[in-house]
Amino acid sequence: MIIALDTSTPVCHLSVHDGSEWHHHEWEAGRNLAHELLGYLQKTLASHDMTIKDMKGIVAFEGPGSFTGLRIGLTVLNTLASSEHVPIVGVGGEDWIKTGQQRLEHGADDELVMPVYGGEPNITTPRK
Numbered sequence: 429m430i431i432a433l434d435t436s437t438p439v440c441h442l443s444v445h446d447g448s449e450w451h452h453h454e455w456e457a458g459r460n461l462a463h464e465l466l467g468y469l470q471k472t473l474a475s476h477d478m479t480i481k482d483m484k485g486i487v488a489f490e491g492p493g494s495f496t497g498l499r500i501g502l503t504v505l506n507t508l509a510s511s512e513h514v515p516i517v518g519v520g521g522e523d524w525i526k527t528g529q530q531r532l533e534h535g536a537d538d539e540l541v542m543p544v545y546g547g548e549p550n551i552t553t554p555r556k
Contacts, residue, residue: 429444429445429446429447429473429476429478429482429483429484430444430445430483430484430485430486430487430529430532431443431444431445431469431473431483431485431486431487432444432445432450432486432487432488432489432524432525432528432529433469433486433487433488433489433501433504433505434489434493434501434524435457435461435465435489435493435494435497435498435500435501435502436489436491436492436493436494436497436498436501437493437494437497438456438457438458438494438497439454439455439456439457440454440455440456440457440461440465440468440497440501441453441454441489442454442455442468442469442472443487443525444472444473444476444478445529446476446478450525451476453472455468457497461496461497461500461501462500465500465501465504466504469504480508480512481512483508483512483514484514484532485514485515485516485517485532486505486508486509486514486515486516486517487516487517487519487524487525487528487529487531487532488501488502488505488506488516488517488518488519488528488541489501489518489519489520489524490502490518490519490520490541490542490543490544491520491543491544491545491546492520492544492545492546492547493545493546495543495545495551498543498544498545499543502518502541502542502543505541506540506541509539515532515535515536515537515538516537516538516539516540516541517531517532517536517537517538517541518538518541518542518544519531520544
């Protein structure tokens with residue numbers, strides 16, 4: 429099983445390849461991404477009778493996009509790839525899932541995916 433994740437916007441996209449086809453899911457994470465991402469991933473995999481242990485590869489959308497969203501998503505994916513000893517590839521563009529799947533099928537492993545913000549980060553002051 430391959431997972432593909434895009435956390436570059438408040439609406440996050442998680443796709444799961446079960447060996448024969450892609451299943452696409454999305455959710456409005458907003459400011460709760462850090463608190464909800466792992467739970468959402470586990471719940472989505474469970475809906476396909478899978479767990480994190482079933483992962484054979486990870487496709488990470490590297491950007492451009494939200495500074496915080498990319499940072500959180502890529503940190504989680506890099507950690508999963510390292511802890512589960514599975515390859516991870518970072519890609520961008522419109523066909524990022526297809527490109528990432530092809531890279532994994534050809535044996536690519538970036539080992540660590542860094543975010544591509546598309547410009548200088550716009551870091552706002554805390555609301556509190």
